[in-house]
Amino acid sequence: MKIVVITGGSRGLGAAAARACANRGMGVVLTYKANPESAARVVDDIAGGGGTAVALPLDVSDVSSFGGFREAVQVAVREKWGREGIDGLVNNAGYGVYTPIASVSEEVFDALFAVHLKGPFFLTQALLPLIADGGAVVNMTSATSRVATPGVAPYASFKGGLEVLTRYMAKEFGERRIRANAIAPGAIRTELGGGLTPEFEAALAAQTALGRVGEPEEVGSVVATLLSDDGGWINAQTIEVAGGYSI
Numbered sequence: 001m002k003i004v005v006i007t008g009g010s011r012g013l014g015a016a017a018a019r020a021c022a023n024r025g026m027g028v029v030l031t032y033k034a035n036p037e038s039a040a041r042v043v044d045d046i047a048g049g050g051g052t053a054v055a056l057p058l059d060v061s062d063v064s065s066f067g068g069f070r071e072a073v074q075v076a077v078r079e080k081w082g083r084e085g086i087d088g089l090v091n092n093a094g095y096g097v098y099t100p101i102a103s104v105s106e107e108v109f110d111a112l113f114a115v116h117l118k119g120p121f122f123l124t125q126a127l128l129p130l131i132a133d134g135g136a137v138v139n140m141t142s143a144t145s146r147v148a149t150p151g152v153a154p155y156a157s158f159k160g161g162l163e164v165l166t167r168y169m170a171k172e173f174g175e176r177r178i179r180a181n182a183i184a185p186g187a188i189r190t191e192l193g194g195g196l197t198p199e200f201e202a203a204l205a206a207q208t209a210l211g212r213v214g215e216p217e218e219v220g221s222v223v224a225t226l227l228s229d230d231g232g233w234i235n236a237q238t239i240e241v242a243g244g245y246s247i
Helices: 012-023 036-048 063-081 106-130 153-176 198-206 216-227
Strands: 003-006 027-032 053-057 086-091 131-140 179-185 238-241
Touching: 003 012, 003 063, 012 027, 012 036, 012 216, 027 036, 027 063, 036 053, 053 063, 063 106, 086 106, 086 216, 106 131, 106 153, 131 153, 131 216, 153 179, 179 216, 216 238
Parallel strands: 003 027, 003 086, 027 053, 086 131, 131 179, 179 238
Antiparallel strands: none
8 A cells, every 4th residue: 555645635626636545455645734624524524434544733834844744744643554754745735816917925935935845855855765765755836837827926836846846856755666756737626725715717718728726636646657656657656637727
C-alpha cells in the first residue's frame, strides 16, 4: 500500500485528491489548518468507502513547525499502517486573494509567498527523508501562471515559481527515482477566493473550450494518477487540468 501526505486535504481540491487516492488503495495523511471538523468528515468519508486516512494539523506558512510535523507523520504512519515512511507528497494547501498590483500590500505579498512557494519548498525538504525511493511529489500550481488574470499577480507568480521548483525537484530527486510533477488547474468549482458567482462562472466557462468550469474530482483523479504506478514515467511536467482554458 502506498501512503501519501496531502496538505490542505480538508476541503476543495485537497479533499478530492484524498478521496481519489483512497479509492486507488492508498493510505492518506491529510492536513488541515483551522477546520478539524471538515478534515474529520473527509477521513470518515474515506473510511466509509473502505479506505484508510488520518488528519493532522499543519500551517504550511510556519516553517518552524515542519520538524514537529514530520515526527507526527512518522507516528501516525507507524500506528495506522505499520510503516516507517511515505510514498508521496502533495503540496496543495493554498488560498486566493484578488488584489490589483497597485494595491497589494507587503503583508499580503509575504503571506501568499509563505503558503504557495516557501512552504512547499521547506515542507518537501523536511519530508524528503520519509519519502521512499521511487516515490512522487505533486505540486498544485495554477493556470493563472500561463494566462494572466488581473488581480492575482502575487499568487500566480508564486505558482509559476512552484512550477520551476518542480523541475528542479525532479532533477535533484532523480537519483532516488522520486518523480516530481505539477498540476495546474483552470477554473474549478471550489471555495478558493470566495468561490464562484454565477456571473464569474459564466465568464470562465466562456473562456474554456469545453464550455464549463471543472469539478474538484476531475483534478483529484489526476493527482492520484501521478502518485500511482500509472504515472511512473511522467516526470518534471506541469499538467494543466483546465478543459482547454484560454487556448
